[in-house]
Amino acid sequence: MLVRVADPAILPSHVARCSVAVDLHDEAADLDATFAGIELPARLRDAARKRHIEYLAGRWCVREALRAQLPERAGITVGHDDSRAPVWPDGLVGSITHTQNFVSSAVAPIEAARSLGIDSEVRFSVERARRLGGHFARPRELADLARAGLDEGDVATLVFSLKESVFKCLHPFVRGYFGFQVAHVVEVSAREGRARVRLVEGLTREFAAGCELEGRFELGGDHLHTALVIDG
Numbered sequence: 001m002l003v004r005v006a007d008p009a010i011l012p013s014h015v016a017r018c019s020v021a022v023d024l025h026d027e028a029a030d031l032d033a034t035f036a037g038i039e040l041p042a043r044l045r046d047a048a049r050k051r052h053i054e055y056l057a058g059r060w061c062v063r064e065a066l067r068a069q070l071p072e073r074a075g076i077t078v079g080h081d082d083s084r085a086p087v088w089p090d091g092l093v094g095s096i097t098h099t100q101n102f103v104s105s106a107v108a109p110i111e112a113a114r115s116l117g118i119d120s121e122v123r124f125s126v127e128r129a130r131r132l133g134g135h136f137a138r139p140r141e142l143a144d145l146a147r148a149g150l151d152e153g154d155v156a157t158l159v160f161s162l163k164e165s166v167f168k169c170l171h172p173f174v175r176g177y178f179g180f181q182v183a184h185v186v187e188v189s190a191r192e193g194r195a196r197v198r199l200v201e202g203l204t205r206e207f208a209a210g211c212e213l214e215g216r217f218e219l220g221g222d223h224l225h226t227a228l229v230i231d232g
């Protein structure tokens with residue numbers, strides 16, 4: 001039910017990463033055997049099987065990423081707090097994403113990165129982009145990116161995904177919810193897979209209004225992947 005796939009090449013080499021293709025609807029798979037040693041928190045016991053699989057697969061990816069790059073930390077447990085944010089053990093930072101059939105984790109020692117955010121999305125159709133774009137972007141924001149060399153669906157997917165990566169990456173500093181209006185994607189280089197995000201509302205003293213962050217992205221088959229790193 002779980003097959004290793006290529007990691008999106010959008011993170012520095014000091015960040016350990018593991019990505020898998022997963023059948024979230026596999027009714028036959030033995031989850032205890034597949035995810036042996038990974039605990040499901042009590043609060044998720046009554047959740048749907050799909051939710052069990054995505055939660056466990058994210059932690060499985062953390063363990064495999066650490067085995068490859070930081071084997072002395074491979075036995076760690078990553079829980080989650082009341083806001084659903086993953087709780088990383090001392091000395092590590094990381095991020096988890098899951099979307100239809102794809103689950104991935106990124107983890108790094110705190111000396112290498114102060115925070116990480118990764119996100120993957122199934123690429124939006126143009127119809128979906130037009131229907132949902134207003135929920136996460138200003139019309140002007142999407143229009144300004146129209147010359148970036150991506151189609152309309154991919155521009156919307158990119159803006160949405162980058163903002164989710166921003167949220168995951170900055171949440172440990174902000175320690176509270178902040179919505180999509182806080183950041184604007186102001187520039188995209190499709191050739192380099194880079195995008196600039198500007199905070200238009202201040203979140204903390206360090207992440208003040210006007211602060212700019214550089215995100216990376218990659219289009220891979222049906223998916224668009226984004227990542228953001230705050231350097232150590």
Ligand SMILES: CC(C)(COP(=O)(O)OP(=O)(O)OC[C@H]1O[C@@H](n2cnc3c(N)ncnc32)[C@H](O)[C@@H]1OP(=O)(O)O)[C@@H](O)C(=O)NCCC(=O)NCCS
Pocket residue numbers: 054055056058080083084085086095096097098099118119120163164166167168169171172178179180181182183
């Ligand atoms: C938190 C949020 C980004 C997660 O989105 P999602 O659609 O579930 O995305 P993914 O499947 O890619 O990621 C899920 C993982 O994100 C991680 N996550 C959840 N909340 C998080 C938080 N507050 N901080 C960091 N990571 C978080 C978890 O590891 C979760 O997986 P798990 O529950 O299995 O451990 C989304 O639910 C949300 O609240 N978005 C609105 C806020 C936002 O994006 N603002 C934009 C600011 S510019």
